[in-house]
Amino acid sequence: MRIYIRKTTKMKLQGSIVTGIITGAVILLSAFGPNQQTWTAPxxxxxxxxxxxxxxxxxxxxxxxxxxxxxxxxxxxxxxxxxxxxxxxxxxxxxxxxxxxxxxxxxxxxxxxxxxxxxxxxxxxxxxxxxxxxxxxxxxxxxxxxx
Ligand code: HEC
The missing domain is CATH 1.10.760.10 (Cytochrome c-like domain)
Structure with a gap:
């Protein structure tokens, strides 16, 4: 039982790391990627x-x-x-x-x-x-x- 819980926690952690990386990549791409059409000054x-x-x-x-x-x-x-x-x-x-x-x-x-x-x-x-x-x-x- 304990092992099972540990595994789930680890898997959850891995899951959120993967989600984090994907989200980060999407944000970076939309900010600096080839699709950005407008250049806006601050x-x-x-x-x-x-x-x-x-x-x-x-x-x-x-x-x-x-x-x-x-x-x-x-x-x-x-x-x-x-x-x-x-x-x-x-x-x-x-x-x-x-x-x-x-x-x-x-x-x-x-x-x-x-x-x-x-x-x-x-x-x-x-x-x-x-x-x-x-x-x-x-x-x-x-x-x-x-x-
Ligand atoms: C090597 C080519 C090149 C040279 C030389 C160059 N530009 Fe640009 N310029 C660009 C490109 C490409 C963009 C579009 C950048 C973007 O939107 O990512 C741009 C964008 C701009 C913009 C923003 C346009 C907008 O719609 O807001 C201004 C202002 C500008 N240039 C002025 C100048 C001026 C003034 C000079 C000379 C002092 C100059 N550029 C020299 C290639 C050049």
């Missing part, structure tokens, strides 16, 4: 406001940076059709769509800073000011603007 990113005003000069500098650094994937017009986009395993997104432009500058800044494979992080490659200027330029593509 809500705290929305509180960061753009210190670089979108005047002609800053937009022009942002355009230069964009053409040099981003257009290879994102396309000259931000439609996501840059020459390299075809080689990537996921769409790069379309900056002319409302879905994109409804994001705050802070959220876009966060994405540029962090990167997400295959999109590189621009934390080191660009100064904060340059990142904000690129955002000022990207805003020119879309319909609605959220600051």
């Amino acid at each position: 809500p705290s990113a929305d509180k960061v406001t753009n210190p670089v005003i979108a005047n002609e000069k800053n937009i022009a500098t942002g355009k230069d940076l964009f053409i040099k650094t981003c257009a290879i994937c994102h396309g000259k017009k931000g439609k996501g059709d840059g020459p390299k986009s075809a080689e990537l395993d996921k769409p790069v997104g379309d900056f002319t769509k409302e879905n994109f432009s409804k994001q705050s500058d802070g959220a876009i800044f966060w994405k540029l800073t962090e990167g997400k494979k295959p999109m590189p992080s621009f934390k080191k490659e660009m100064t904060e000011e340059q990142r904000w200027m690129v955002i000022d330029y990207i805003r020119e593509f879309g319909p609605a603007t959220k600051k």
